[in-house]
Amino acid sequence: METTQTKIRETSQFQLPVTNKPSVSGYDIYPVFSIPDGTITIGYDTLAKELAQYKCVKIDGYVGIRFDDVKQQLNDAFLAMGQEPTWINIESALKPKHEIDEMIAPFLGGDDPVFGKITTLELSDFYNASALNELCSPQHEGGMVIYYGIGAHMLPVEAKMVYFDISKNEIQFRSRAGSVTNLGAGDAFDPKKMYKRFYFIDWLVLNKHKNNIKTAIDYLVDGQRTDEITWTTGNTWRDSIAKLSKSPIRVRPWFEPGVWGGSWIKDKIEGLEKDVPNYAWSFELIVPENGIIIESAGILLEYSFDFLMYNAGKNVLGTDFDTYKYEFPIRFDFLDTFDGGNLSIQCHPQMEYMKQHFGESITQEETYYILDKKDDALVYLGFQENINPDAFKQALEHSADNAVALNINDYVQAFKANKHDLYLIPPGTIHGSGENNLVLEISATPYIYTFKMYDWVRLDMDGKPRPINIDRGMENLDFERKGDRVSAELISSPEVIETGDDWTLEHLPTHANHLYDVHRYSIGTEVRVATNQKAHVLSLVEGEHIEIIVNGESAVFAYAETFIIPAACNHYIIKNKSDKPALVVKSFIK
Numbered sequence: 032m033e034t035t036q037t038k039i040r041e042t043s044q045f046q047l048p049v050t051n052k053p054s055v056s057g058y059d060i061y062p063v064f065s066i067p068d069g070t071i072t073i074g075y076d077t078l079a080k081e082l083a084q085y086k087c088v089k090i091d092g093y094v095g096i097r098f099d100d101v102k103q104q105l106n107d108a109f110l111a112m113g114q115e116p117t118w119i120n121i122e123s124a125l126k127p128k129h130e131i132d133e134m135i136a137p138f139l140g141g142d143d144p145v146f147g148k149i150t151t152l153e154l155s156d157f158y159n160a161s162a163l164n165e166l167c168s169p170q171h172e173g174g175m176v177i178y179y180g181i182g183a184h185m186l187p188v189e190a191k192m193v194y195f196d197i198s199k200n201e202i203q204f205r206s207r208a209g210s211v212t213n214l215g216a217g218d219a220f221d222p223k224k225m226y227k228r229f230y231f232i233d234w235l236v237l238n239k240h241k242n243n244i245k246t247a248i249d250y251l252v253d254g255q256r257t258d259e260i261t262w263t264t265g266n267t268w269r270d271s272i273a274k275l276s277k278s279p280i281r282v283r284p285w286f287e288p289g290v291w292g293g294s295w296i297k298d299k300i301e302g303l304e305k306d307v308p309n310y311a312w313s314f315e316l317i318v319p320e321n322g323i324i325i326e327s328a329g330i331l332l333e334y335s336f337d338f339l340m341y342n343a344g345k346n347v348l349g350t351d352f353d354t355y356k357y358e359f360p361i362r363f364d365f366l367d368t369f370d371g372g373n374l375s376i377q378c379h380p381q382m383e384y385m386k387q388h389f390g391e392s393i394t395q396e397e398t399y400y401i402l403d404k405k406d407d408a409l410v411y412l413g414f415q416e417n418i419n420p421d422a423f424k425q426a427l428e429h430s431a432d433n434a435v436a437l438n439i440n441d442y443v444q445a446f447k448a449n450k451h452d453l454y455l456i457p458p459g460t461i462h463g464s465g466e467n468n469l470v471l472e473i474s475a476t477p478y479i480y481t482f483k484m485y486d487w488v489r490l491d492m493d494g495k496p497r498p499i500n501i502d503r504g505m506e507n508l509d510f511e512r513k514g515d516r517v518s519a520e521l522i523s524s525p526e527v528i529e530t531g532d533d534w535t536l537e538h539l540p541t542h543a544n545h546l547y548d549v550h551r552y553s554i555g556t557e558v559r560v561a562t563n564q565k566a567h568v569l570s571l572v573e574g575e576h577i578e579i580i581v582n583g584e585s586a587v588f589a590y591a592e593t594f595i596i597p598a599a600c601n602h603y604i605i606k607n608k609s610d611k612p613a614l615v616v617k618s619f620i621k
């Protein structure tokens with residue numbers, strides 16, 4: 032059903048299958064955590080049948096859920112059973128649009144096309160409290176009543192609670208089609224502006240709400256598909272999270288084209304739509320936007336990573352939970368420039384700037400691990416010895432104002448990219464990957480705070496130039512990262528720190544301003560690792576498959592797959608499943 036709106040998604044990415052994910056021997060785009068057979072169910076009709084036993088139901092859900100479609104589908108199913116519930120839309124109690132616009136303005140960064148400030152608002156701030164109460168008046172006593180819409184759980188009535196979740200990539204695909212709106216917005220608008228509002232307001236407000244209601248959910252529904260749902264009971268779901276939080280966790284990766292995107296992902300990863308210009312990013316583990324797929328007898332249900340942290344964050348982060356709480360602080364993603372282009376020459380904010388301007392508590396600091404590359408590939412990193420900040424600024428402004436190219440090599444150094452080298456990009460470092468790399472970014476979680484300073488005088492895929500931020504960049508750059516200091520301090524020098532029968536453990540030291548460190552195992556047959564009460568993030572960067580054994584249970588991961596070992600696993604064994612040595616990188620909080 033593509034219902035009243037003809038186009039619900041604007042993307043060439045496939046929807047998550049309902050059942051029977053394709054089987055692949057290598058990198059799997061639909062990793063699953065299996066739960067007992069018979070615990071996930073398909074369909075609005077089965078959900079209606081389950082809910083029909085209750086007098087009162089609340090259907091809550093995340094922004095991006097098309098509640099009118101949900102209502103129509105469920106209502107049809109109830110009617111087919113001879114039942115006619117009364118439907119009450121909680122969003123009729125939202126504050127007027129102009130009041131909401133005024134309330135959220137301080138968090139939207141004015142005309143800034145990209146940046147706002149992390150909101151401090153709560154979901155209840157969007158609603159008129161007395162109007163909410165009126166919705167619950169006793170006039171509805173009698174037949175079955177269903178309250179529905181974002182925040183339905185807030186209504187002060189006893190009811191069974193259903194929660195519709197949706198993955199963040201699908202929210203973006205829907206916003207690009209104009210088929211969903213921001214919280215309290217009324218209408219859809221430019222998708223980039225909608226994204227800014229999702230990122231700085233809606234997702235935060237609704238994540239807090241998710242945390243508040245996590246134990247009250249009676250039924251969890253995966254609402255990402257346009258014509259079908261899958262659902263499970265709250266208890267089954269919470270039990271599965273308790274188990275997952277002591278097992279290896281691989282989130283569902285997702286992929287996006289971009290102006291500098293390349294061919295590596297498209298050529299090497301099975302099951303993706305190939306009819307795209309390129310893939311630039313793989314969201315391997317950018318957890319604010321990843322989901323986790325659970326599977327029961329082949330039926331798939333995805334929920335947001337946030338729910339894992341709200342339910343079992345302490346198991347995941349161990350001793351670091353007290354510092355980071357629900358924010359998983361490490362990010363892994365791919366930047367694919369194979370036969371593509373150069374990233375912008377860019378920098379990321381210093382910690383203080385990040386706090387003050389954007390309200391974030393972790394800054395965006397990065398490293399580039401070169402997973403693959405062509406012979407001519409470069410990494411732009413650090414300044415030339417003779418850098419003059421004023422002259423650099425002038426050259427950038429001249430280029431931006433007149434759309435003329437500049438010789439960036441006069442200012443910024445370029446290093447030959449070496450496979451398996453780790454390039455360090457602490458906050459305030461000028462950098463950018465050149466073309467013909469497959470970079471595994473091992474980074475801190477924030478991912479949108481890029482100050483592009485030079486974008487090679489090119490247009491984005493929508494035909495418009497990408498926003499340049501020379502002033503913000505200048506406020507954050509460290510001009511002392513120049514000359515010989517760059518290769519000495521910003522290209523990690525591995526050292527062997529432990530050896531076994533047929534394995535070695537290397538330390539790839541990161542910069543003092545990085546919150547995480549990097550280790551690399553070279554494994555002949557197997558190695559046993561202790562978590563020491565910390566989360567580990569692993570990726571197989573050379574080899575075919577590895578098996579991870581935790582408490583006697585085994586999971587297999589393929590080349591280029593990223594996964595988390597929660598702190599609560601305590602110990603795990605990595606077994607090499609191929610006849611060549613396996614190289615596994617491991618990142619963890621310092």
Ligand SMILES: O=P(O)(O)OC[C@H]1O[C@](O)(CO)[C@@H](O)[C@@H]1O
Binds near residue numbers: 289366373375377
């Ligand atoms: O800004 P560009 O040129 O698209 O660069 C790639 C982007 O991908 C990231 O590495 C991760 O999102 C950002 O740091 C950066 O903005």
